[in-house]
Amino acid sequence: MTGRSLGATESRPVIALAGVSVHRRTTGQEIVLDSVDWTVRTGEHWALLGPNGAGKTTMLRLAGALLHPTAGTVDVLGHRLGRVDVRELRARLGLVTAAQKVPLDATAHTVVLTGVTGTVQPLWRMYDADDRERAHDLLAELGCKELAGRAFGDCSGGQRARVLIARALMSEPSLLLLDEPFNALDLPSREDLVDALHRLADGRPGLSTVTVTHHPEELPPSTSHAYLLKEGRELVSGPVDSVLTSENFTRCFGRPIRVEAHDGRWYARSASLPGAERPGA
Numbered sequence: 001m002t003g004r005s006l007g008a009t010e011s012r013p014v015i016a017l018a019g020v021s022v023h024r025r026t027t028g029q030e031i032v033l034d035s036v037d038w039t040v041r042t043g044e045h046w047a048l049l050g051p052n053g054a055g056k057t058t059m060l061r062l063a064g065a066l067l068h069p070t071a072g073t074v075d076v077l078g079h080r081l082g083r084v085d086v087r088e089l090r091a092r093l094g095l096v097t098a099a100q101k102v103p104l105d106a107t108a109h110t111v112v113l114t115g116v117t118g119t120v121q122p123l124w125r126m127y128d129a130d131d132r133e134r135a136h137d138l139l140a141e142l143g144c145k146e147l148a149g150r151a152f153g154d155c156s157g158g159q160r161a162r163v164l165i166a167r168a169l170m171s172e173p174s175l176l177l178l179d180e181p182f183n184a185l186d187l188p189s190r191e192d193l194v195d196a197l198h199r200l201a202d203g204r205p206g207l208s209t210v211t212v213t214h215h216p217e218e219l220p221p222s223t224s225h226a227y228l229l230k231e232g233r234e235l236v237s238g239p240v241d242s243v244l245t246s247e248n249f250t251r252c253f254g255r256p257i258r259v260e261a262h263d264g265r266w267y268a269r270s271a272s273l274p275g276a277e278r279p280g281a
């Protein structure tokens, strides 16, 4: 794979944003991100949270080498954006977004295979027996090996999310970026995906992940760090339990919110609801 020529960067941070600002392209004036600093290291699993429009997807796009900052520096896998071939860099990242185009008539196994080439359509001559076997293994790892022969278009939302994550893992990335992977999932599908992400983190110590989400309930227990964004600025970031607190969520969302941790998961609700103020409620 061409991306491997970039060389090993394991000892460095996998993402480093320093003084990063992004201005809105339309006017050049409006600030989408304002002097953001952020470091993600090997084996860390980050959650990016904040209100609509806070800049979460923009931060993920910087980390995915899809966007350059207006000011500041962005290093991904030890390579500075602006000084590296971003196509090579992107080939070493796993990125899953709702904007990804996927042929609905392709089987789940074929969709995973296309992760080798990073293409929408399969390039059959580029895949060997090992790739085919790996695609099956990854579907199994994501808990959906029975979907191998099913058309992607016939998979449920939760199944599609897991197939796309398996696809992203085909290039053996050391960094997996997930933009709202839980969007519109029902409760069992959400829990299956939480389980799958937890197992993934557990079984791959060299993998770092960043997940953009609106709901702390969606975070697997493997989440190690969180970053709360508000109006393009860092409100607070760091180890997950120091960030996912009632005080920080109340400040971030501008209304009383109660956050509780149970059995390694996090739950948020309006603190003005009946019973929310009950001790231990």
Ligand SMILES: Nc1ncnc2c1ncn2[C@@H]1O[C@H](COP(=O)(O)OP(=O)(O)OP(=O)(O)O)[C@@H](O)[C@H]1O
Residues within 6 Å of the ligand: 024, 025, 026, 032, 050, 051, 052, 053, 054, 055, 056, 057, 058, 059
């Ligand atoms: N390319 C662009 N051109 C103009 N405005 C943009 C562009 N990208 C993002 N924005 C604006 O920047 C702000 C941050 O957008 P972003 O998608 O990063 O926020 P978000 O926190 O992911 O929001 P949401 O939770 O709604 O998905 C928004 O006001 C958005 O409209």
